[in-house]
Amino acid sequence: MGTRVAIAGASGYAGGELLRLLVAHPEFELGAVTAHSQAGAPVTSVHPHLATLAGRNFDAATPAALGDADLVFLALPHGESAAVAASLPAHVKVVDLGADHRLTDAAAWTAYYGGEHAGAWTYGLPELPGQREKIAAATHVAATGCYVVASTLALRPLIDAGLADPADVVIVAASGTSGAGRTAKAHLMGSEVMGDVSAYKVGAHQHTPEIKQATGATSLCFTPVLAPLPRGILSTVTARPLRPGLSSDEVRQALQAAYADEPFVHVLPEGRWPRTASTFGTNSAHLQATVDLDAGRITAVAAIDNLGKGAAGQAVQCANLMLGLPETTGLAINGVAP
Amino acid sequence: MGTRVAIAGASGYAGGELLRLLVAHPEFELGAVTAHSQAGAPVTSVHPHLATLAGRNFDAATPAALGDADLVFLALPHGESAAVAASLPAHVKVVDLGADHRLTDAAAWTAYYGGEHAGAWTYGLPELPGQREKIAAATHVAATGCYVVASTLALRPLIDAGLADPADVVIVAASGTSGAGRTAKAHLMGSEVMGDVSAYKVGAHQHTPEIKQATGATSLCFTPVLAPLPRGILSTVTARPLRPGLSSDEVRQALQAAYADEPFVHVLPEGRWPRTASTFGTNSAHLQATVDLDAGRITAVAAIDNLGKGAAGQAVQCANLMLGLPETTGLAINGVAP
Amino acid sequence: MGTRVAIAGASGYAGGELLRLLVAHPEFELGAVTAHSQAGAPVTSVHPHLATLAGRNFDAATPAALGDADLVFLALPHGESAAVAASLPAHVKVVDLGADHRLTDAAAWTAYYGGEHAGAWTYGLPELPGQREKIAAATHVAATGCYVVASTLALRPLIDAGLADPADVVIVAASGTSGAGRTAKAHLMGSEVMGDVSAYKVGAHQHTPEIKQATGATSLCFTPVLAPLPRGILSTVTARPLRPGLSSDEVRQALQAAYADEPFVHVLPEGRWPRTASTFGTNSAHLQATVDLDAGRITAVAAIDNLGKGAAGQAVQCANLMLGLPETTGLAINGVAP
C-alpha cells in the first residue's frame, strides 16, 4: 500500500499537473483532491486530459478530507496556505506550491505580495547546496517559484564559484501562459496571446526577491516576458565576471561540476542552447552558458517546464525526498516533443 | 533482463517518439537505434528532448545491428520496410510504422503510393474486432496510419452495429504538422504554418484506401486539413443513419459498448466534444458522437495524438501484445495539458 | 468632408476591426465610437494596436451620439440591434454585424437563438446573385455571419448552376478564436487553445439555418471546429453532384464564372488549395474545388478572415455600396503574411 497523498487546490494548472504526476506515481495512492469552487464537479470537466480520473469528482476542501493523507500538496492562491496547513494533523507532511512560505525576509513579502508574512518553510529546491538534506528532513517545504528555478539553476553555481558578480544581475525570462494561471482574464485569451510577445511587471515582479534570495544576487534587474506557448520558461541571465579573462569553458565547467550528479539538470554540449520544448512535460532543466569577452558579461540560459520543474514536478521531487523515496520516482526527464 | 528492441529510422518524428517511449518502457532494453543519414551523430543533436540519451549516437543501419534485437520497429520512408524486414533473422519480430504492409489491395497501393505492393501484414489496430488476438499471434505487424486510427475508432463500431451507412462517408480531419514529417520543406516552416489552416490532397490522400479497408466504408470523401499545432488529429466523420429515427443515445451506446473494456479509448460524457490537447503525449483516443436529425447524418468525432495512438504509441501497444506483455505497459493514458 | 460613420459596440473584436478599417477609409469621417461597459475608457486600453486613436475615449452609447452619423455600424450582442436601430433618426443608414436581422424564418431564429425574431433586413452578402443592387438601395443591411460567408461563397454557385445537390450538404469548418468574441472565458484562454483543435456545437451551431438560407441547401450537416489561430475560417463543403460524370473542371468553371468580376473572391489556380493565412487582414475569400469521382462528392473549400470578409470587411463593403462609393474603397485584397 502506497503513501497517501492529497491535493488542496487541484483545479488550477499546477494542481492539474500534480494530479497527472500523482496518478502515475508508483508509490503514491491518491487521497482527497479538493477544489474550492469546483467541489462536486467531475475532475475531467476541468482537466479533460486526465482520462483515468473519469468518474471522480473534486472533493470539498475540508480539514478532514486532507488530514487523511500522509502528505498534502497545497496549490492555493497566495495567502491561503498557512491556514490550511494549520488545520492538518501534526503528522501530515506538507509541500506548498504557492509563494506564502518561500521568502525569509518578511519585509520583502509585504513589499511584493502585500499583507503579513506567514513565515518561511524549508526551501524546496533540492539542487541548491545542502538543500536536499534539509528537504529530506523537513515536514513543511515551500517549493520554488517558476522563474526562480530557471534563473537560480543558471546563476547560483556561478556566484558560488566566485565567477559571477552578484551585484549587477540582469534577467529577462520568457514564460508560457500557464504560468499566469487558469482564471479567465481578457489579456490571457487565446486571441490575445497567439502571435504576441509582451513584457509585463517590468522591474516589479513578485519573484524578484525570491530570485535574489535563492541565487545570492544582491542587485537584480528582472523583466518577465509573456510568450505564445502554453508551457515553458526560458531565462536569460547575465552578470559580470569577477575574474578578468574568465573563459566560457570555465563557466561551463562550473555548471557541469555543480550538476554532475543531478538527474534533472542537463548542461548541454557546447554550442547548443536550451529550448523550452525539450523540457515539455518533464522535471528537467537544460542549461548553457558563455562569456562575451567584448561585452564583459557572462550569459547563462536555462529552460524548464514552468508546470514541471517550475511547479508540480519540483513539488513531487521534494515529496519523494521527504518520504525517503528515490528522488526521481514518478518524474520524467525526457520531454514530449515535438 | 528485458526484451531487446531496436528502431530502424529513429531520426524522424515517429522514431523520436518511439525512442521516448522505449527508454521509459519497464520491460524493454534498447538495442540498435539506426538512422541512415544521421549514423554516428548524437541522438540529442536530433532529439534534444531525450536527455537521458546524452552520449549515445545513432547506429549505422546494418542488418547485424538490428538483427540483435528480439523486436524491431521500422519507422522508414515508404517503400523501404520490406527490404529491411527481409534482412532480419527469422526469429526477430517486426512492427512497421510505415504504410508498406497495411493495405490488402495491391491495386489500391499502386494507385495511391505508386510502385509494386510489398504485401500485407497483420493489421496493427488492436481495437478492431478480433484483431487483438491476431496481433498477439503475429510476427509481423503493420501499425495503422494516423488519420486511419482516428477515423476508424469513430466510425467502425457504427458500421458494424448497422447504424451507419458505409456507402456515403464524409471525413474532414485536421492534423498537426508533425504528421508531415521532419524533412525541411518550405510549406511546413513555422512562419508558414503558424496562424494558418489549409486543406491539402483533397480527395487524393494516400490514407483514403486504408480508411475504407479499416472502417468498411464503401465510399469515402476524405479531406485532410493542416492545422497550426505540432501534434494532434481531430477527425470529423459523418455518415447517414441506416435506421430512421436513430437517436444520439443509440449511437453513443454503440461506441460505449465497443470500447467498454478498451483502456485507451474514451467515449466522453454527453455534451463534451474531443480536444486534441487532451491526448497530447498519450496512446489515448477521445470520442463523441451525435445524430443530427434535421440533416439526417450521424457525426462522430475522434481526437488522438498523431505521434502516439497515430504512430509510436500504437506500435508499442502492438509490440506489447506480440510479446505477451500487458497491453498498456509503458504507455500513457492521461495527456500532458495544458 | 467625408461621410460620417459611427460604431455601436466598438470594444469587441469585430468592433475593433471596424475601427481599424474606418480610420483608414479615405471617404469616412469617424463619428461616435460607443462601447457600453467601456464608455470613457481610452480606445487604446482595449485596442492597443490602434495607435492613431491614442487620446480618444469610447463614447457613451446614447442615441444622440450615434444619431449624428450618416451611417451606423452595429456590432452588438445578439438581441440588441433592433432597439438601437429604432432609436436612430430615419435618415441614418444602418449596417448590422450581428445576427438579429439576417434570418427570414422567424421559427429558425427562435429555434437557434431563442426569443422573438426582430425581422429580416436586406442580406449583406454582395456576391449573391442580384444582392449587390439590393444592398445599394437599402437603408438597413444585415451583414452575413462568418461561417456563412465562407460556406456560401464555396457552395452557392454550384447549387445555382445545378451541379451540386442541395439535399445532402456536409460542412466542416475550422475557425480562429476571435470568432468566439472578446469576453474572457476559461475554454478560450491561450493555455487552452494553443496546441488544441476541438469540435463544438456539433449539429447545433446557430449559423446552420443561415447557411441553408444563403446557399439554398435543404439539408445541412454542419460541424464547427475551433483551431489555434486568432483569425481565419477554412470551410470544407461537400455535396453530391447532380450530374453523373461531373468533372472537377466543370465545378471550377462554375466558380470562376460566378466570381469573374468579383474583386474579393479568388478562385485559385488548379492544384492550389486555400489557406487562411493568405486572407489575414483582408476582405478576400480564396476558393478551390474538386470532384472526387470515387466518393461521388464535390468538395469545395473556402478561406476567409473571419473578422474581415466574415465581419467588419463585409460590413464596410456593404456600407460602400449603400453610400454609392466604389465597393473596394478602404478594403484590402492582399493578405498580411506570413
Added chain:
Amino acid sequence: MGTRVAIAGASGYAGGELLRLLVAHPEFELGAVTAHSQAGAPVTSVHPHLATLAGRNFDAATPAALGDADLVFLALPHGESAAVAASLPAHVKVVDLGADHRLTDAAAWTAYYGGEHAGAWTYGLPELPGQREKIAAATHVAATGCYVVASTLALRPLIDAGLADPADVVIVAASGTSGAGRTAKAHLMGSEVMGDVSAYKVGAHQHTPEIKQATGATSLCFTPVLAPLPRGILSTVTARPLRPGLSSDEVRQALQAAYADEPFVHVLPEGRWPRTASTFGTNSAHLQATVDLDAGRITAVAAIDNLGKGAAGQAVQCANLMLGLPETTGLAINGVAP
C-alpha cells in the same frame, strides 16, 4: 504616372512584404520583380496572399529589368547587394534591405559577416537625429537591421540625453520566425518552433556591431531569442543610469521628447508595456521604459514588426524620403490585431 520601383529578391519574406506595400502604395508603379531561383514562376506560387498579383510571374534578375526603375529595393542575401547596385544606371536610387552597407567599421563587418566589406551607405533609420535629412538627400540607403531598429529606438534617446550609460548595455530580444528567412531549415519547421522558446547565437549575433553603431553603446551583451510567432520583435534593453536618483518619469519624458513628432514611434501611456501584436503589419514601434531603483538599471522595451519597421516598412519610409513624398505614404500605423 507614379514613380517606378523595382525589387531585386522578391521571393523572400522581406521581399514579399515589400511587394505587399508597393502594390498598395498610391505613388508607386511596380516595375521589375526579380527572384533569382524563382524567375518565371507565378508570384502567387510563393506569396499566395498577394492575390492582386495573380497572373504575374517573377522576372529574371537582369540589370536591364531593374535599371528601368527610378528606385530599386534590394532584398538579397548578404554579400550580393554591391554587385547589383553597381550594375544599375547612375540615376537609379537604391534602398538596400540587406546588411552589406550598414556598418561603417570594415573590421566589424569582417568579424561578424566574413569577407571584405562593401562600404557604408547612408544609414536608413530616419528617427535618428539628423538622419532624416541625410536619407532625403541620399541616392543609396542601407535600411536598418530588425533587432537594431527596436533596440535603437528604445536606447538611443536615453544615451543621447545623458541618462543611460553606454558602457554596459544588456539586450535580450525575442523575434518571430520570419526574421530567420524563408529558406527551409530543419530547426525552423513548424513542428519545432511552435510551443518552443530558445536562445541562439548568444553573444555572437551579427547585429551586435550595428546596434552599437546605431545606439552609441560602447559595450553590448546581446542575446537573441526565437519565439513561436511569425512576426514581431520585442527588445528588452537595460542600462545603468548616469544620474543617481534618475526617475522613471525622466526616462519616459526623454523618449517622449525624442519622438513627439514621429508618426511611427509611440511611447505608451505609463503602466502599459509594448506587445508585438499591436505592431503586426505596420511600420510602427511601441515603446515603454522605467527605472528600477533597487536594481540600479533603466529598462526600456520596444516592439516592432520585424518585416515592417524592421525591414520592408522601413525601406519604404526611406524611399518616400528619398523621393520627396510624405514620409508615411503607403505605410500603416495601426496594427492588424488580434
